[in-house]
Structure formats: C-alpha cells, structure tokens
Amino acid sequence: MxxxxxxxxxxxxxxxxxxxxxxxxxxxxxxxxxxxxxxxxxxxxxxxxxxxxxxxxxxxxxxxxxxxxxxxxxxxxxxxxxxxxxxxxxxxxxxxxxxxxxxxxxxxxxxxxxxxxxxxxxxxxxxxxxxxxxxxxxxxxxxxxxxxxxxxxxxxxxxxxxxxxxxxxxxxxxAEPGGRLGQMTKDASHLIRVTCDAALKRRLGVKIFGTDFPTPDGTAIRDxxxxxxxxxxxxxxxxxxxxxxxxxxxxxGYGQGYSVRQVIERVKVISGVDFPVIEAERRAGDPVCVTACGDKIRQVLGWQPKYNNLDQIVYTTLNWEMRQQELFFNSLVGVA
CATH class of the missing domain: 3.40.50.720 (NAD(P)-binding Rossmann-like Domain)
Structure with a gap:
C-alpha cells in the first residue's frame, strides 16, 4: 500500500x-x-x-x-x-x-x-x-x-x-513534551497560550471576556x-x-470542561507567577459551555489519550514558551 x-x-x-x-x-x-x-x-x-x-x-x-x-x-x-x-x-x-x-x-x-x-x-x-x-x-x-x-x-x-x-x-x-514543537503563531489567541505569555511577562495581563456566563464562576467553559x-x-x-x-x-476531546478562571489559576500555580487579570465584555460568537463526549472516537479508532490532564497541557506549553524565549534572547547576544 x-x-x-x-x-x-x-x-x-x-x-x-x-x-x-x-x-x-x-x-x-x-x-x-x-x-x-x-x-x-x-x-x-x-x-x-x-x-x-x-x-x-x-x-x-x-x-x-x-x-x-x-x-x-x-x-x-x-x-x-x-x-x-x-x-x-x-x-x-x-x-x-x-x-x-x-x-x-x-x-x-x-x-x-x-x-x-x-x-x-x-x-x-x-x-x-x-x-x-x-x-x-x-x-x-x-x-x-x-x-x-x-x-x-x-x-x-x-x-x-x-x-x-x-x-x-x-x-x-x-506542546510536544520534548520541546521540539509548539504553538508558533505570533498573534495566537488561545487562552492557555495567552495566559502562559502573561506568566512569562510577555503580556501585561490576561483578559477574561465575559464574567456573566451562566456557569459556576461566571466564565466560559471549554474542553x-x-x-x-x-x-x-x-x-x-x-x-x-x-x-x-x-x-x-x-x-x-476529553469530556472534561474547565472555566477560564480555572485555567488562569492553574497557570499561576504551575508557573509560580501572579499576573493581572482584567475583566472585559463578552466577545461576539463565544458560546457558554462546550465539552465533548469522546466515547465514539475511543470505540471506533481505539484512540487512547496519554495527556488527559490540564496540568500537563499547561506544563508543556510553559516549557515550550520558555524554550522559545531562551532561544530568542540567545540570538540577541549571539549564543548558539
């Protein structure tokens, strides 16, 4: 074949x-x-x-x-x-x-x-x-x-x-746990990436778009x-x-939802950095809560996820972003 x-x-x-x-x-x-x-x-x-x-x-x-x-x-x-x-x-x-x-x-x-x-x-x-x-x-x-x-x-x-x-x-x-691959888009708007940027002092803080959603803490929930x-x-x-x-x-998806506030808190804990959080109005087109039922993909494809953990997701993202920051600073001073 x-x-x-x-x-x-x-x-x-x-x-x-x-x-x-x-x-x-x-x-x-x-x-x-x-x-x-x-x-x-x-x-x-x-x-x-x-x-x-x-x-x-x-x-x-x-x-x-x-x-x-x-x-x-x-x-x-x-x-x-x-x-x-x-x-x-x-x-x-x-x-x-x-x-x-x-x-x-x-x-x-x-x-x-x-x-x-x-x-x-x-x-x-x-x-x-x-x-x-x-x-x-x-x-x-x-x-x-x-x-x-x-x-x-x-x-x-x-x-x-x-x-x-x-x-x-x-x-x-x-990101790839070995640090070889990750999110490289300069203007990426994904919450975890943006929050990690704030933890690394590349942003002044993180905006929460909408705090009046009908959820336990008022912020949107995602899988x-x-x-x-x-x-x-x-x-x-x-x-x-x-x-x-x-x-x-x-x-x-994993079938586990986390709110915007929960994600921000985990990034703060894992990074050890407290950064400003700014509350803003909802964005157009943002739904309240979307989580997956992943039963079918497991049954049909035999898919077996290995990284089904928010902390692992945050940790590998932070690891990747710190590695990119290190490479950038090294390039400025001529370090190979």
Missing amino acids: NQKVLVTGGAGYIGSHVVRQLGEAGYDVVVYDNCSTGSPQAVLHGELIIGDLKDSESLSQVFRQHEFAAVLHFAASLNVPESVARPLDYYANNTRNTLNLLRCCNDVGVNQIIFSSTAAVYGQPEASPVTEATPTEPINPYGRTKLSCEWLIRDYAKASDLRYVILRYFNVAG YIHVEDLATAHLDALAYLQQGKESQILNC
Whole structure:
C-alpha cells in the first residue's frame, strides 16, 4: 500500500505535530503550506512545498507529481472574532479552498481524506457533553465555514468512492513534551497560550471576556485537548481508513470542561507567577459551555489519550514558551 500522504497546513501548530508523528511512523509526507501562520522550521519530516490552496494550478501540479494515498487537511483560518469581522475571507480560505482540494482529489483519484473540523460547528449546544449526533448550529462564521466544508466532503463522498474521517476538535493546547514543537503563531489567541505569555511577562495581563456566563464562576467553559493526543487521533484515523472502513465523524476531546478562571489559576500555580487579570465584555460568537463526549472516537479508532490532564497541557506549553524565549534572547547576544 502506498504510504505517501499530503498534509495541507502541515507547517502549522496542529499539522506540524501530526507531520512529526507521521514521519516517525514511517509515512512519506509531503507538506503543502503557504506559511502565513505556520513555520518551515516546524516541518521535521518530509518535503515542504510552499503554496496556497487558492492556487488551483499549483495544487493540481503537486497532485500530478505525487501519488498520494490520502490527504490530511489542516489549512484554514480559525480565529472566531476575526471570522465575525471578516466573513468573506473565511469563506474563501476555508470553504473555497477545501473545494479546490477536493477537485484535485477527484482529478487523480485520491479517495481518503482526514478533515480538521471543530466543535464550533455545534454552536451553543443545549447540553454538554456534546455527541456527534448533537445538532450542528454554528453561531459564528468560523463554525459555519467549517460545517460547509464538512457538507462538501460528505456530498462528494456520496457521489464518489471517497472515504473520510472528519475530526471535530475541541480546544487544542499544549506542546510536544520534548520541546521540539509548539504553538508558533505570533498573534495566537488561545487562552492557555495567552495566559502562559502573561506568566512569562510577555503580556501585561490576561483578559477574561465575559464574567456573566451562566456557569459556576461566571466564565466560559471549554474542553482542552493536548495537541499530542490530537495528533495521535489523526494517525489512528489514517490507519482506520487504510483498512477500508466506512467514513466517520468523530469528536476529539476529553469530556472534561474547565472555566477560564480555572485555567488562569492553574497557570499561576504551575508557573509560580501572579499576573493581572482584567475583566472585559463578552466577545461576539463565544458560546457558554462546550465539552465533548469522546466515547465514539475511543470505540471506533481505539484512540487512547496519554495527556488527559490540564496540568500537563499547561506544563508543556510553559516549557515550550520558555524554550522559545531562551532561544530568542540567545540570538540577541549571539549564543548558539
């Protein structure tokens, strides 16, 4: 069986962790990324091709030059407030570019795809944890563009021999424990990253967007999943498809929710640093509470997470950020 796979967005945060695991598992990896938010240095295995999914001809050429067994599709815009302000850009970069990718798959007969989706497709569910059968009612353009990509994949699969695994991520955080990979996006807005920045004195403090949610402490609740466990889920999904099994939609989360205040407190405790916390108004498009029911992914893929612990997520993030800070300061003084 051909073990060559295409990874779109493989220089980004989640994609680079998956690429590393794919390379270590013996896959022949080709990464296609415009590196607008990703970094070439994050691609530790395989071949990196700098390109944009909106460039249909360049993308088609990559498909003609390689014989891919499967595609893992990460490339997307993913900032919720930004999607509210710039919906047209999000539909272009997420939905249109997924259509371009599927056309290339169709042209050369690639019939396996793993798609990076999101819990944002559920919107504000009436109950948590949410299952894969929970109605999809996204409340922001980001979630709607991701759901429209799911529809594209599912409709195309009905008309072809395409098989897919759609993975609906909950809140991804953490870093590779060895310190080789982590979140490299300069303007990352993820709570754990932002809070670790405050602990390292790279921010004046942390804003809590909304303290009047109907939750025990008034702040929003999220289900955080370690990026290494999420990456492993992709390899499990790829092995599943290569066994010829049927298409699936699967939640990727632990089923444990933490409030914004709880996350901030754990970062303070683990870092040993007290930093200012500023209370602000709610942001548009933020749901109250979203946690996952992860039973199906465990049953279908045999997924076994290893980092199911908020403290581990925070610790690996802090370790990565301190390492990056050390490298930056060393570069300033000329230390190798």
